[in-house]
Amino acid sequence: MIKLGERIQEGDWKAEKHVPVIECPDLVKVNELFEVKVSIGKEIGHPNTTEHHISWISLYFHPQDEKFTYQVGHFEFSAHGESVEGANKGPVYTQHEVKTALKISKPGTLYALALCNIHGLWQSAKEVKI
């Protein structure tokens, strides 16, 4: 059986519009809040239409030398122009980007996972040092 992880796609976000871009400091202080922004399509825009959009982004943290990965947050993007008038006639579209803040007590790796409703799961990672 193929593991779910093998279905997750990755790539260079500068060349592939689906790859999440994680923006935060490379180096942070122990237990001090820092901002993390995750977006899709920073270099090449991803569509945001009723038919084709990013449904959600999940952010995880894996502390160095630990066994398990922690979920930091899950962010749903619910509006993509749907309306009783039809597809793309609605008054609102949620942009597929999120800013949050966290503090960590150990160095580790942040992982972002995103779902495009027609192109599947995409991931990226960023190391954070203390």
Ligand SMILES: [Fe+2]
């Ligand atoms: Fe897509």
